[in-house]
């Protein structure tokens with residue numbers, strides 16, 4: 001009989017895998033949820049247990065530590081904040097490395113340093129565990145709707161093994177190269193996202209200050225060559241002053257720091273990105289760090305002597 005949720009039948013139940021998901025925050029929570037609904041055997045761990053309660057109610061099993069979550073699992077997913085957090089979850093006391101058996105594949109969906117990713121991959125490989133870096137793009141909406149874009153770095157064989165699972169989380173899943181390439185691709189994504197965010201803020205502020213109806217302006221320019229995901233999704237929220245995250249300015253700054261580090265290594269000037277990074281710092285200094293990235297609009301509005309609203 002086919003499962004009502006995922007369509008899996010008793011004949012193909014052999015494809016059911018033993019999984020773990022560590023880090024069930026804004027992104028990891030819904031992503032882990034798709035794996036549970038996909039009828040896999042999913043263990044979850046989160047530093048703050050309460051943020052995993054909804055997943056346990058859906059059928060996931062709670063694990064008290066990353067090591068316990070990883071023990072006997074085929075694939076261990078992570079989605080935590082920054083590079084030191086991934087290091088802690090992987091190699092800290094009771095970390096993934098203490099629980100995972102050889103042949104386990106670890107899929108890291110966090111956005112972290114490409115260079116550290118390569119080092120983590122080498123350390124895990126020494127015990128027969130494969131690390132794939134698989135940062136995601138598409139925001140909390142993409143996580144909830146399973147429409148994320150996922151750039152994967154690491155061995156092709158491991159990528160092919162986890163591809164059906166990644167298909168439960170996203171729509172555009174691409175193996176982009178060796179270890180660290182996924183994170184580098186995410187850096188490219190963040191340059192585009194940050195600079196485009198700035199363009200939307202500046203254009204809307206100009207429209208409002210010039211006396212145009214901003215809603216009509218958004219509709220017109222969004223339908224033409226200036227259209228973008230940021231304009232369509234974040235523009236109306238800027239106008240409404242709705243800055244609930246989503247993706248926070250603090251996390252965006254973390255990503256721009258990673259971009260700046262990689263650009264320094266490759267001696268690549270990033271003029272517009274550096275400017276946006278400074279404006280985000282301004283927004284942080286106004287207490288907006290925990291708000292969604294489009295609260296940058298407030299910093300841009302504040303550059304004019306008489307704010308537009």
Ligand code: NAP
Pocket residue numbers: 022023024025026027028046047048051079080081082084085086088089109110111112136137138139140246247248251255
């Ligand atoms: P979030 O809601 O703040 O979740 C962060 C998760 O990491 C939480 O589960 C948190 O545990 C855990 N964590 C942080 N430090 C830890 C540590 N030292 N040890 C163990 N667990 C730790 O953030 P998020 O928005 O889901 O972001 C997660 C990752 O996805 C980040 O790398 C972010 O850049 C990336 N990302 C986010 C978005 C987005 O739109 N939000 C989009 C694309 C990519 P607690 O619950 O205990 O705090």
